[in-house]
Amino acid sequence: MFKELNPxxxxxxxxxxxxxxxxxxxxxxVFIREKTGxxxxxxxxxIEKLQEAGYIGVSKGFAGKRPRTVCQITDxxxxxxxxxxxxxxxxxxxxxxx
Amino acid sequence: MEEKILSEKESLQLISKMIQxxxxxxxxxxxxxxxxxxxxTVFVSLLVYFTVSQTGDHRFNYFWFLIPLLGVLAMLFTxxxxxxxxxxxxxxxxxxxxxxxVVGIAALFVSVGSFFVNIPVLGLMLLLMGMGTLLTGLTxxxxxxxxxxxxxxxxxxxxxxxxxxxxxxxxAVVFVIMMIVPGHVLRYQNRKSHV
Numbered sequence: 001m002f003k004e005l006n007p008x009x010x011x012x013x014x015x016x017x018x019x020x021x022x023x024x025x026x027x028x029x030v031f032i033r034e035k036t037g038x039x040x041x042x043x044x045x046x047i048e049k050l051q052e053a054g055y056i057g058v059s060k061g062f063a064g065k066r067p068r069t070v071c072q073i074t075d076x077x078x079x080x081x082x083x084x085x086x087x088x089x090x091x092x093x094x095x096x097x098x
Numbered sequence: 099m100e101e102k103i104l105s106e107k108e109s110l111q112l113i114s115k116m117i118q119x120x121x122x123x124x125x126x127x128x129x130x131x132x133x134x135x136x137x138x139t140v141f142v143s144l145l146v147y148f149t150v151s152q153t154g155d156h157r158f159n160y161f162w163f164l165i166p167l168l169g170v171l172a173m174l175f176t177x178x179x180x181x182x183x184x185x186x187x188x189x190x191x192x193x194x195x196x197x198x199x200v201v202g203i204a205a206l207f208v209s210v211g212s213f214f215v216n217i218p219v220l221g222l223m224l225l226l227m228g229m230g231t232l233l234t235g236l237t238x239x240x241x242x243x244x245x246x247x248x249x250x251x252x253x254x255x256x257x258x259x260x261x262x263x264x265x266x267x268x269x270a271v272v273f274v275i276m277m278i279v280p281g282h283v284l285r286y287q288n289r290k291s292h293v
Contacts, residue, residue, distance in 0.1 A: 005106075012104055012112065019116035025192060028185040035119060068185060085113070091106040 003087035006080055008053050013038050013046045018073065018081050021056060026072035047071060055080055129284030134172045136277030139165055143270040151263050162209060166202070193237050201230035220269045224254035224276075231276055242280050250276035 009015050016036045020027060033043050047069075050056045055077030059070050073081070104112065142165050149158035205226050212219035232247025253272045257265040 005109075010104065010109065012108075015104070015109060015112055016116050019113045020120050023117045023120045023188075025187040025189055027187070030184040031186045034184060035116065063185065066183075070185065084109075088106050088109055 003090045005087050006084050008049065008055070009080060009084045011046075013042065014050055015084075017043075017046060017050060017071075018055065018077065021071060021073040022078065022081055026070050029069040029071070032071065050077070053080075128288040129281035130176060131173065132277045132281030132284065134176065135165075135169050136273050136281055138169045138172060139273045140270045140278065142168070143266050143273070147263060147266040147270075166206070190237060194234055197233045197237070198230055201226050218258050220257040220265055221254050224250055224257065224269065224272055227273075228252075228254055228276060242283055246276045246280045 009018060013036060016038075017032055020032055020035050029040075029043065029047070032047075033040060036043065038046075047056065047058060051058045053076075054074060057072050057074050061068050061070065142161055145164075146158055146161045149161065150156060205223060208217070208219055208222045208226065211217060228247050228250030230247070231243060231250055235241070235243030235245075235247050250272055253268075253275070256268045256272065260268055
C-alpha cells in the first residue's frame with residue numbers, strides 16, 4: 001500500500017533545503033542558496049513555507065554589517081522528513097512485491 | 099532549482115545528492131588551521147630561542163604569548179571570501195571547536211602558571227597539543243592526523259629529557275612533524291580533489 005507523500009516536502013527545492021538542513025546543525029541563506037543553486041527570491045518563499053509548517057526555524061541577525069538569515073531543522077521537521085523517507089520507501093517496496 | 103514536483107526516484111536521488119554534496123564540502127579541510135598554528139608556533143619558538151640565547155635576558159620568554167595573538171589574527175585574516183560570506187555549523191565542526199577551546203584554555207593555564215611555578219612547560223604544551231590533534235583526527239577519522247597527534251604526544255617526552263635552551267628547538271621540530279607536515283598533506287589532497 002502506498003503511503004501518501006507529504007506535499008510540502010514533495011517539491012524539488014523544499015526537499016533540497018530539508019536535505020541540507022538534516023545534515024548540518026544550522027546553515028545560513030547563502031550556504032543553502034549555493035548548495036541548491038536556487039534564486040534568492042524563490043528560496044525565500046520556500047524557506048517561509050517550511051517555517052510556517054514548523055519544519056525549520058529561522059533566525060535573522062547580523063554578521064558584522066551584513067544581515068544573516070540562519071536556518072535550522074526543528075524536531076517536527078526531522079519527524080516529517082523521516083515520515084517522507086518511509087513513504088518513499090513504501091513505493092519501492094510495493095514495486096518489488098508486485 | 100525550482101518548485102518542481104518530483105517522482106519518487108528523483109526524490110531519493112535529490113536527497114542523497116544534497117546530503118553528499120553538503121558533507122563533501124564540509125569534510126574537505128584545506129589544512130589551514132594546522133598550517134597557521136604550526137608555522138606560528140615554529141616562528142615564535144625560534145624567535146624566543148634566538149633572543150634569549152643571544153641576550154641571556156629571560157624576559158624575551160614573554161614572546162610566547164605572541165602565539166595565540168598571531169594565530170588568532172592569521173585565522174581571521176586568511177579566511178576565504180566564501181567562508182566570510184556563508185555560514186554553516188555542523189555537529190563535527192562543533193565537537194572539534196570544543197576540543198580546541200578546552201585545549202587552548204588548558205594551554206593558557208600552563209603557560210601563565212609557568213611564570214609562577216617551575217613546570218616543564220614545553221613538554222606539557224606538546225602533550226596538550228598532541229591530545230588536541232589526536233582527538234581531532236579521531237573525530238574526523240583521518241589517519242594522518244591521528245598518527246601525527248599520537249607522535250606529538252609521544253615526542254612530548256623529549257623536552258622533559260632536555261633541560262637546556264635546546265628544548266625549544268626540539269619543541270619547534272615536533273610542531274613541524276605534528277602540524278606543518280599533515281597541514282601541507284591536507285592542503286595538497288584538497289587541491290587535488292578540486293582539480
